[in-house]
Amino acid sequence: MNNKALGTQRVKRGMAEMQKGGVIMDVVNAEEAKIAEAAGAVAVMALERVPADIRADGGVARMADPKIVEEVMQAVSIPVMAKARIGHVVEARILEAMGVDYIDESEVLTPADETFHIAKGDFTVPFVCGARNIGEALRRIGEGASMIRTKGEPGTGNIVEAVRHMRTMQRQIRQIANLSSDELMHQAKEWNAPYELLREVHTHGNLPVVNFAAGGVATPADAALMMHLGADGVFVGSGIFKSEQPEKFARAIVLATTHYQDYGKLVELSKGIGQPMTGIEISQIEPDDRMQERGW
Amino acid sequence: MKIGILALQGAVSEHLTMLNQLDVDPVLVKNESDLTGLNGLIIPGGESTTIARLMHLNQLMEPIKLRAKQGLPMMGTCAGLIILAQHIHEQSDVHLGILNVTVSRNAFGRQRDSFEQLITVKGLEEAFPAVFIRAPLVEDIGEDVEVLATVDHQIVAVKQGQLIGLSFHPELTSDVRFHQLFVENCRSVNKNI
Numbered sequence: 001m002n003n004k005a006l007g008t009q010r011v012k013r014g015m016a017e018m019q020k021g022g023v024i025m026d027v028v029n030a031e032e033a034k035i036a037e038a039a040g041a042v043a044v045m046a047l048e049r050v051p052a053d054i055r056a057d058g059g060v061a062r063m064a065d066p067k068i069v070e071e072v073m074q075a076v077s078i079p080v081m082a083k084a085r086i087g088h089v090v091e092a093r094i095l096e097a098m099g100v101d102y103i104d105e106s107e108v109l110t111p112a113d114e115t116f117h118i119a120k121g122d123f124t125v126p127f128v129c130g131a132r133n134i135g136e137a138l139r140r141i142g143e144g145a146s147m148i149r150t151k152g153e154p155g156t157g158n159i160v161e162a163v164r165h166m167r168t169m170q171r172q173i174r175q176i177a178n179l180s181s182d183e184l185m186h187q188a189k190e191w192n193a194p195y196e197l198l199r200e201v202h203t204h205g206n207l208p209v210v211n212f213a214a215g216g217v218a219t220p221a222d223a224a225l226m227m228h229l230g231a232d233g234v235f236v237g238s239g240i241f242k243s244e245q246p247e248k249f250a251r252a253i254v255l256a257t258t259h260y261q262d263y264g265k266l267v268e269l270s271k272g273i274g275q276p277m278t279g280i281e282i283s284q285i286e287p288d289d290r291m292q293e294r295g296w
Numbered sequence: 297m298k299i300g301i302l303a304l305q306g307a308v309s310e311h312l313t314m315l316n317q318l319d320v321d322p323v324l325v326k327n328e329s330d331l332t333g334l335n336g337l338i339i340p341g342g343e344s345t346t347i348a349r350l351m352h353l354n355q356l357m358e359p360i361k362l363r364a365k366q367g368l369p370m371m372g373t374c375a376g377l378i379i380l381a382q383h384i385h386e387q388s389d390v391h392l393g394i395l396n397v398t399v400s401r402n403a404f405g406r407q408r409d410s411f412e413q414l415i416t417v418k419g420l421e422e423a424f425p426a427v428f429i430r431a432p433l434v435e436d437i438g439e440d441v442e443v444l445a446t447v448d449h450q451i452v453a454v455k456q457g458q459l460i461g462l463s464f465h466p467e468l469t470s471d472v473r474f475h476q477l478f479v480e481n482c483r484s485v486n487k488n489i
Contacts, residue, residue, distance in 0.1 A: 003413070004411040004413050005411055005412045006409065006410070007408065007410075008411075008412050010412060010468060010469075011410045011411060011412055011427060011429060014307075014427055014465060014468045015407055015410065015429050015430070017341075017468065018307055018341050018343065018374070018375070018429060018430075019342075020306060020342070021303075021304070021305040021306060021308065021342070022306075022342070022343060022346055037345060038349075039349075040346045040349040040350060041346065042305060042342070042343040042346050077402065078343055078346070079343075079406075079407060079430065096408065099406045099408060100406075101406055101407035101408075101430070102407065124408045125407060126407065255350075255353060258304055258326070259326070
């Protein structure tokens with residue numbers, strides 16, 4: 001290894017580890033990206049429409065116009081992520097060729113493949129994927145994802161689904177850690193999880209990659225709640241730029257993520273920051289319209 | 297001996313894992329009061345703009361600067377190196393500004409250019425597995441700065457008195473030698489404690 005080794009597992013997973021304790025914000029142009037960076041975001045997700053608008057507009061949601069992604073990349077010095085459709089290998093290759101720092105193979109976009117996710121291990125650029133439980137998380141890691149996030153229910157401003165997914169994953173990790181080694185194969189079968197990765201969770205007592213919260217974070221208290229539940233950091237999609245005062249909101253959510261156990265500080269952070277985005281009650285969304293059901 | 301890790305954002309738990317293998321008491325530093333009684337401070341990798349912003353918002357910038365002037369040993373890895381540096385290429389504002397070097401951010405390129413490489417380090421017998429992630433480079437050094445390692449003739453590790461700055465992430469490996477070096481450094485400064 002006297003020569004440079006690019007795109008190794010350590011380099012890809014390590015990139016996500018550098019984002020820990022931070023907030024990754026959805027932005028749709030250079031101006032929003034600068035606001036996010038100034039507020040202390042650890043990265044921005046460049047896209048054409050935030051999830052709340054994708055939900056409202058309907059139709060097919062695809063990878064963003066490369067021009068928007070390029071604009072954002074030129075505007076900020078923090079890492080830039082972008083979304084590819086589930087299974088859309090070519091959208092992912094286009095984003096990689098542009099030099100995007102992380103690809104989100106995302107259920108927020110309309111899936112391109114109903115069966116197969118992208119073989120992410122083949123890429124030099126790292127991937128993040130959504131998951132609702134440990135089996136889904138380990139299948140994505142098995143395909144080469146270097147970072148996991150809860151799916152939650154994007155664009156709703158309703159934290160309940162992200163909470164459900166994070167609690168489920170944390171509980172299942174504890175269950176795996178407590179199994180005896182001869183029970184692991186059965187559990188792998190029950191949860192449709194790759195056996196070798198399940199064994200790794202059993203040995204170390206945690207996921208082999210960073211696990212962020214996403215899908216419904218709308219307030220500083222929501223961000224702090226997800227950290228309290230064991231998230232390594234937070235994605236905020238519609239929550240920032242659909243709020244009344246994005247600058248204040250962005251800064252408050254960054255600070256709440258750092259000081260999630262300092263309730264006195266959270267009081268100050270939650271004061272006078274204007275209205276959060278309008279939320280949607282999950283039961284109002286038809287099961288077929290729930291983004292979290294996309295992928296498997 | 298108490299060694300602090302600045303715990304605002306970034307690879308905090310990875311540094312903690314390293315320090316737990318050495319004979320020291322690690323302290324997570326989020327507020328000024330956490331600095332009391334420290335014998336050394338690690339500034340971890342992460343996003344330098346985020347860490348610096350949080351240092352300002354938490355009134356940590358001046359207290360840490362003051363302690364550096366009083367001789368508190370510090371080690372910065374990747375973003376931590378940028379935060380220690382006196383000059384940042386093409387950027388007018390600096391952060392702690394205490395390490396006499398000019399650094400250039402994301403000097404190797406974007407994430408796809410991130411890499412690992414075995415490097416030779418002054419003071420270490422065997423090569424060190426260095427992990428570079430959107431890493432900075434040291435472009436220029438002051439007279440009192442010693443170069444510890446280079447990659448393709450470019451500087452990636454420096455020491456100036458009690459300060460160590462690294463472009464790469466020893467905390468992402470299982471190789472504890474840099475942390476050992478730093479702790480020995482802290483011990484020699486604090487030999488009366």
